[in-house]
Amino acid sequence: MIKKSRRPVFIVIVCAILLAGCTGGNDYVDMLKEKNPGYERHISGHFAPMWEPMARQMVQEYGLGKGIAVDIGSSSSPFLIELAALTEMRGYAVDINPWALRLLGVFVDEAGLTGRVIPVEGDWQDLPFSDNFADFIFSRGTIPFVPDQVQAIRETYRVLKPGGIAFIGHGGFGTLIDQEDRELLVQWRLGWDAGGRDRPEGWDGPKEGMTELAMQAGLPDGSYKLITESPVGWWLEIRK
Numbered sequence: 001m002i003k004k005s006r007r008p009v010f011i012v013i014v015c016a017i018l019l020a021g022c023t024g025g026n027d028y029v030d031m032l033k034e035k036n037p038g039y040e041r042h043i044s045g046h047f048a049p050m051w052e053p054m055a056r057q058m059v060q061e062y063g064l065g066k067g068i069a070v071d072i073g074s075s076s077s078p079f080l081i082e083l084a085a086l087t088e089m090r091g092y093a094v095d096i097n098p099w100a101l102r103l104l105g106v107f108v109d110e111a112g113l114t115g116r117v118i119p120v121e122g123d124w125q126d127l128p129f130s131d132n133f134a135d136f137i138f139s140r141g142t143i144p145f146v147p148d149q150v151q152a153i154r155e156t157y158r159v160l161k162p163g164g165i166a167f168i169g170h171g172g173f174g175t176l177i178d179q180e181d182r183e184l185l186v187q188w189r190l191g192w193d194a195g196g197r198d199r200p201e202g203w204d205g206p207k208e209g210m211t212e213l214a215m216q217a218g219l220p221d222g223s224y225k226l227i228t229e230s231p232v233g234w235w236l237e238i239r240k
């Protein structure tokens with residue numbers, strides 16, 4: 001009787017298992033992307049050219065190098081991934097959407113930044129950090145969606161270290177972005193006001209009113225100021 005080798009069968013089974021594993025992984029990442037409504041726009045889509053220049057701007061303007069950075073309403077935080085690549089900072093990405101944070105975990109590992117950018121599920125109105133925790137706090141495009149915006153500013157100030165800086169934006173694309181990319185984003189954004197597209201629910205305010213929020217939150221006089229990016233974009237800079 002001829003003894004048949006079982007090796008080919010074994011190899012086929014191993015390949016099938018590996019293939020199923022790979023496909024399963026992709027399915028999981030695809031599912032996470034689907035569960036993140038802003039993914040196509042904020043991370044892979046037309047916002048994509050904004051993040052590296054935005055991180056570079058923060059490094060240049062505020063001399064960031066070491067310490068702790070927090071991105072609030074981070075989604076899958078392309079900002080912290082860029083900041084971690086430019087500096088030695090450790091970043092904490094806070095969002096109320098756990099799917100965005102799971103997707104961030106995948107991106108962080110892919111970028112070789114495991115442990116340098118840490119996803120944290122949380123609400124801006126009750127940040128999961130101790131007092132005086134962060135050297136730098138960033139937030140973009142999230143303040144309009146928070147029910148108690150005064151409380152969010154209070155929490156930001158509590159978590160900031162003495163000597164720390166927060167940069168909280170309502171819109172805005174930063175100053176170092178390529179001008180052509182910027183123009184596209186500005187026109188896209190102005191399309192809402194021109195009636196070309198529906199304005200996302202909750203987007204209105206606070207714009208210039210962010211200084212009023214800071215006052216109501218009881219921040220010391222002189223610790224905050226408004227930075228305007230014409231024609232769209234408002235940032236509240238807070239120094240503790």
Ligand SMILES: C[S@@+](CC[C@H](N)C(=O)[O-])C[C@H]1O[C@@H](n2cnc3c(N)ncnc32)[C@H](O)[C@@H]1O
Nearest residue numbers: 042073074075095096097123124140141142145
């Ligand atoms: C318009 S997206 C902005 C994402 C990103 N920062 C950007 O600029 O592209 C708003 C994000 O804020 C998150 N978010 C909304 N309310 C929040 C809250 N109270 N605390 C933390 N994150 C919140 C949403 O889940 C979403 O990821």
